[in-house]
Amino acid sequence: MTIDISWPALAFFSLILLVPLLINWHFHLALGKDMLLSIFRMVAQLALLGVYLQFLFDLDKLWINLLWLALMLMVGASAIIDKAKLPKRGLFLAVTCGLLLGLSPVLFILLFGLLKPDPSYSAQYLIPLAGMLLGNSLSGNIIALQRLYNRLSEAKQEYYGYLALGANRSQATQSFVQSAMQQSFAPLLASMSTVGIVTLPGMMTGQILAGSDPLVAVKYQLVILIAILVMLSISVSTTLSLSIRTTISPCGRVNIPSPHA
Template sequence: MDISWWQLASFMIILVVPVGIERYFKLGLSKEMLSAVARMMVQLVLVGVYLQYLFELNSLSVNLLWLLLMLLIGASAIVSKAKLSRKLLYLPVLAGLSLGLFPVLWLMIVYLLAPEPLYSAQYLIPAAGMLLGNCLSGNIVALQRLFGAFEDRKTEYEGALALGATAYQAALPFVQSAMQQSFAPILASMATTGLVTLPGMMTGQILGGVDPLIAIKYQIVILVAIFVTLTVSVSSSLLLSIKTAITINGRVRQS
């Protein structure tokens, strides 16, 4: 069943609830809330129109260019939201996202879905978008925790260096802690999926008339793919960031 634009517009009235909560508690987020909703709607409509064109065109070069653009914007968003040096960490984060995305995406497209042609935009772009989108917050949390630890636990880090540890050995406990905190949300989500939560992709397919068991198979594939992509991208980004941001003598560069 299609949703008319008039129905969609009238549904947006429920936004008075979060706005009312913001006003009552005086959170100072009204402009940010309204801006986020407006940007989300405009961006999604424009992307929807563009994807229609992309699906019809179905060009290998255009699809790969779109994937590259998604990676570049994703890496930029991670570094920006983590409030860290773009000069030092953009390339490590970009490399981490690429290492996490492309092998998993290749397996999904070639082994499982096998569309004709393999570079079909209808499968390639949404799958890449789901994988990348779910990696953003994990990478942001990991990088914030890692570089925050260098400040908060500076004495511990410098003590390890003084005792003869290499920069990697001294930073390893911080890396482990950052990974644990980054992976915690998706582990909790997977552990409760089906009992507490019904993921959006599966729900959307079922509402669209797909057999529930088929929708579940797709959802399992997506969740596993997201988990693998996240773990690879986060671990790669952290290790590459350490190599880039820490000098041979263990000094943490800020810019």
């Protein structure tokens, strides 16, 4: 049985947000405006999402679920590029395709091969699963794009040296792509290697608090972590490959400024 949280109790608990605001003031971090804006957006977006998801779950129409999924992909792609501090032109389609190609097969296997909800497009499963997969792929894609274009800017001589020796665009960027992918996978691999000992994942914790059997929660968490690793692998590799094609000319000229990390 899930223990409900009253709105007054939630409001009282939220007073602890004064702690990061006071720390920001004490250390002169100049993050007060960003913190307050982020808190406001979080509350507003989650409140609207809760109302909308209730409507979405009750309606449960395939075309509406797919439309919402498309919106999630586009917002996710936009957030990745913004946080990587890169221009959307030339990258938005590449990142969106990377997320779509990473999400689609994994989501299909989860819904049609493993969980098999009725109907298969049930919003109760489709939307939360897609949200978890996309949400956990954002940081990896951000790191990968930042690393790639920062390295291309920092190691110009090395890059142009490859081109001068006759390497094509793909060959000249290979070491940069490898470095970007290694860094993008590092946080997830570290999390996976310490899960259950150092960390207790959010999904597993939520299910246990909701009254699920701990072993059932463990199985769901294993499924999600495996799915996230697979999606991240596909989305990052696709995003980097397409980004190189759209932002670097066939002759090797980089047509995008480096991000300000």
